[in-house]
Amino acid sequence: MDSLTKVFKKEFSKKKVVALNSLTLDIQEGEVFGFLGPNGAGKSTTIKILLNLIWPTSGTVSIDGKSAAHKSVHELIGYLPENPYFYDHLSARELLWFGGKSCNLQNTVIRDRTEKLMQDLDLTTAMNRPLRSYSKGMVQRAGLALALIHSPRILILDEPMSGLDPMGRRKVFDLISSLKKEGKTVFFSSHILHDIERLCDRAAILINGGLKRLITVRQDLQPGLTLEDVFLDEVAKSGGIRE
């Protein structure tokens, strides 16, 4: 039973900006969960707290029953940051070797999985070239490979479609669909409502650091109500977006 519980409040001390205000969420195993909100709503902050990159001012995060602060939790998680940056002197193959080795995979396993992932993501020709020679779409795909090399049960993707051309977006879309079929839990943030509508089981709308609405896509949106309507409605209710 996979549950991520987040109750936290985070403030930046200098400006006293409340990035997140008592956010509480429960993500179920095997579901595709969308995280929705305008820029600056606190989506990336939430994700970084999930990954122990930053710590909540108060509250707890637990993943699969364990605290998010424990490094072993990362064996279960595959993370793709917004605008991923890698050591660009590495080739995709070396990157994946690092990803696999740090998760205690055997070299043979890493080799096989690298081959398959490179094929699936269309990077076989560029596999041995350094990452600095890749286009943005290729970097994004390499990042996805890195997130998948250790076959994690949970995928956390921060704006996975950002900056991709239509082919790239399609690829990511298909990837998330197939992951869902494999029973993985996918948590991704986006501000492209259309994608969330099509992929997610549930979605949360985050505005100005607070959780405004939790939607179960199939139920809430059936009677002809689009996600856009719901979203803009919430924005209006919140009295505008904090800059």
Place this chain on the structure above:
Amino acid sequence: MNGVLSLASITLKEGIRNRAIFGIFIMALLMFAASIILTNLFMRDIIKVAADLSLATISFSGLLMIIFIGTNLLSKDIDKRTIYMVISRPISRAEYVLGKFGGLCLLVLVTTIFLGIVSSVPVYASSLIYHNPQTIFVWTTYITAIVFIAMKLMLISAVIIFFSSITSTSFISLILTVATYIIGSTNETVKGILDAKMEGVHISPPIAAIIKTVYYVFPNLSAFDLKLQAAHGLPIPAEYFLWTPVYWLLYTGILVTMACLIMTRKEFP
């Protein structure tokens, strides 16, 4: 452990692929060539001069390399946000520090071995030119001197890692490391002056206290300088091979552990 080793491995690759390394290697090769020419200026002690220059080249090149590559190591990760790809793996912050330090140490070992082999050429050549029966040159001492240079460079790497964990500006950690190097190279000599209690040299108590503190706190880098011994084939007492490595291990360990502790408090927004 796998996390540390894999991170060390890619850090080593990063170091070797750094273009600055080529410049430093070329400089080292030029200095070796120059030493072959310079030995002709001397009369009998040719091997001493060749050994002096070779060891000085290895030490100096190694120092340049770790200062230029090492001081950027951690700050680049934070500036370029490449640290995310590491911390999001099952690698704790302490393991991150260990991995980076390990990579630097591997870089030191690889380059010292390479430079050491290349440096034996001018030294061997000079031993063929003129052999004075009063000159003693022992290859094992020469190799020992190189090993100790490697140890010293790894200690300085620990210093770099430590300062890098405190400040995120690479320039500040560069200045601090250079200062530590200069202090570390001279603190034993200065304390020797203090202990010698020479006539006519008055050292006030507060200065003496400062000198003593600096001697204990800052690393004693002259302990790793065996150039005179190597150049003249002087014997080194056996106990030296026990206590100096012990000092090295403990001092390096303390610095790295402190760096780990500091890093565990760091956030990466």
Place this chain on the structure above:
Amino acid sequence: MKLKLYTVLICLLALFIAFFPYFEQARKNVRQVELQELTLPPFVSRFLALEFRSVASDFLFTRVIQYYGGKVQSREMLTGADWSWLYSNLQVVTDLDPYFEDAYYFGNAVLTWNGRLYIQANRLLQKGTDARDWDWQFPFYIGFNKFYFLNDNQGGADYFLMASKRPGASPFLPSLAARLYKNEGKTALAVSVLAGILESERDPKTRQSFEIRLEALKKILALEQAVDRYKKMTGRTPRDLKVLVERGFVKEIPTDPYGGRFYVDKNGSIMTTSNLAYRPGPQRQMQK
């Protein structure tokens, strides 16, 4: 996690404090000559040279040689100031590297025959004697300087004995010491010394300079023996060397290979205007 790290840190610190005295002791025992005379300038240079003192000693020494060679090339006289400069820089060179053979060797050669700074030469050589305690050459040179230049036969003999105890020493040293203790004439002793050195010296340039010196000393010895015979015969010292030739005690006055002129002083000792050193001027250049 943090607790583990703190424990490790405290353990390491405790071990560090515990083992530091042993490390310090090992450092002291490592073979270094602690200089008794740590006058300020050498200390400063040692301090500034950081870990590169032996290389610094090499470069400083080349400067010294170039300076001296330049003066010889341009046939200039060295002034007292020049000699001071040479001496203090050689001191610095040997402070930076107390084992530097060439520096002592060169220093002794020029400071004695050319600079006539015998005491300074010995001071320099003493450092080499202490540092290179396996090397018989330096106490030997001190001994030579003492008996030949400073007329201290006892001191010379003492140092020859010290040298003879070191490995590879020339076998004639003990008998030389014995002859010194008996106050035998120094020219004859010097001839023996040089002949012995020549047996073991291999460098052609050094051999040449020793051969020239030996030639000169042999000529002086011959003249001294002639003067002795004259004294026995007439009970007086000859007024000048021409007298010896006229009276048939010697066939001819030999030429001084250093370009000077042999003469006899009022005590009856044989001297030469060159003092057995090359004078700057239109003469043969000195080779190293």
